[in-house]
Amino acid sequence: xxxxxxxxxxxxxxxxxxxxxxxxxxxxxxxxxxxxxxxxxxxxxxxxxxxxxxxxxxxxxxxxxxxxxxxxx
Numbered sequence: 033x034x035x036x037x038x039x040x041x042x043x044x045x046x047x048x049x050x051x052x053x054x055x056x057x058x059x060x061x062x063x064x065x066x067x068x069x070x071x072x073x074x075x076x077x078x079x080x081x082x083x084x085x086x087x088x089x090x091x092x093x094x095x096x097x098x099x100x101x102x103x104x105x
Contacts, residue, residue, distance in 0.1 A: 042085035048075040055096070057088065062104030067096040 035045040035058065047056040048070075055070040055078075074091055081087035 036079065038079070038084050040084035043088065046075070046078060046084075048072065055092065056101075057092075059104075062102070063100060064102040065098050066101050067092055067098045070096050 033047045035047045037045045045058040055067040058064045078087050
């Protein structure tokens with residue numbers, strides 16, 4: 033899994049696992065969340081969007097099950 037740095041006020045980097053359809057979001061705070069059952073098209077849409085945070089709020093958050101896998105310390 034390769035992290036892709038993104039230009040965003042909210043997100044620092046994103047990654048996607050095709051086999052498991054898992055989208056990983058690393059926030060500027062350092063927290064990392066894993067969203068499950070996310071279609072690859074959503075990942076591509078996130079990367080292509082002008083506003084990563086707006087795209088995530090509209091298309092990812094509250095639409096897919098997630099868990100926090102790392103808490104910033």
